[in-house]
Amino acid sequence: MDQNRAIRETFLPYGRQWIDQEDIDAVVNVLKGDFLTTGPYVTKFEQELADFVGAKYAVTFSNGTAALHGACYAAGIGAGDEVITSPLTFAASANCILYQGGKPIFADIDEQTYNINPKEIEQKITDKTKAIIPVHFTGQPSALDEIHDLAKKHQLIIIEDAAHALGAEYKRRKIGSISDMTMFSFHPVKHITAGEGGVITTNNKVYYEKLIQFRSHGITRDPNMMKENHGPWYYEMLFLGYNYRLTDIQAALGSSQLKKADKFLALRMNYASMYNEAFKNTSGITIPFQQTNCQSSWHLYVLRLERDKLTGNRKEILQALINKNIGVNVHYIPVYLLPYYQELGYKQGLCPQAEKLYEQVITLPLFPAMTENDVSDVIEAVKEVINTYSN
Ligand SMILES: *Cc1c(COP(=O)(O)O)cnc(C)c1O
Secondary structure, three states: OOOOOOOOOOOEOOOOOOOOHHHHHHHHHHHOOOOOOOOHHHHHHHHHHHHHHOOOEEEEEOOHHHHHHHHHHHOOOOOOOEEEEOOOOOOHHHHHHHHOOOEEEEOOEOOOOOOEOHHHHHHHOOOOEEEEEOEOHHHOOOOHHHHHHHHHHHOOEEEEEOOOOOOOEEOOEEOOOOOOEEEEEOOOOOOOOOOOOEEEEEOOHHHHHHHHHHOEOOEEOOHHHOOOOOOOOOOEEOOOOOEOOOOHHHHHHHHHHHOOHHHHHHHHHHHHHHHHHHHOOOOOEEOOOOOOOEEOOOOOEEEEEOHHHEOOOHHHHHHHHHHOOEOOEOOOOOHHHOHHHHHOOOOOOOOHHHHHHHOOEEEEOOOOOOOHHHHHHHHHHHHHHHHHOEO
16 A cells, blocks of 8 residues: 555645635625624624623624733733743733733643643742633633632632633533633634634623723723713723724624534534544554543644654654645644744743643644545544554
8 A cells, every 4th residue: 555645635624614605695794784894793793702601791803812912901911910821822822911011921731631730830920920821722621720729819810712612611611701801713713713803701891891992092982981071073092002803794704603603513523522433542642631521612633642652753744644635733832932932031941741742742634614524534544644653
């Protein structure tokens, strides 16, 4: 058998959106209406999002990164403040701290869940610590009980980075309803898409009002918040905000997608269990650990390579899968190893578990628009490649 034969004719990406006619009609409908930017569809989408996760408020942003920036502003993070986050995440989870002049502090991950380890968080807390940003890596909820205990003890604000976790549950509670603020992203590879977009959900009215102002120049028209009032045209700028608004075009797409969120999640869970079943006894690879009291939203399916049982390294194995038209990927380069962070002074060796895991992981294709046949192709390709590189 040719070890390099493509398993399939077309390249299967690791993730992509699913847009149907209903989504297209929803967008076209907005284009024919009165509002293009922030209008009634944004308000509607926000209400639906708040209902979906079980939070009081939802404030949308132009993307998830802007939403995290807004959350850091609302949390009062400023120069000299330290914020603890996971190294095993996308750069935005830490960049949002830098935007506010704060200092990202990386606490190492748990070897089993790949999420930030509460014991490591505890060791990094100082009198400058202001907040914790746990990231629900792959959609598997972080140890929120332990993190909330630490936050209570040290009076810290919790901002969940739930970009991977729309629909996930922590001990029967929906992610998005639990902490001070929670961010979701609507980038096309995430659970639902608005093209670009993000949201903060919260139960706190003060945060809610700050977020609304922050995304629109720091401007208010609320008479109760203004120093003067010259007339109906009058507004005041209270602080230096940004233009981070979502458009009605995007919100209409988001609303239409949200209706399908449960279906999308069920498909992700089905494909993940097919992978789990296929790989649980395969020597050389470790399937993702599942917490029994949580429901992962399965944004990513990450296999861990057992280096001592394989002759090839991660790069060779990844390339062999790409040669078979399977779009595998790697999540994530530990944030502080990125050149920008290295120049800020973060040193290699800071979070050994995250660095070790980074060398061993491969993300398999997982998205609702793929088929069971696609999943079977991935399984066949992985088994062939792992077999080739087994010792
Ligand atoms: C996608 C993502 C973000 C940023 O979201 P955008 O909408 O792309 O700005 C932040 N954190 C994590 C973990 C993500 O995966």
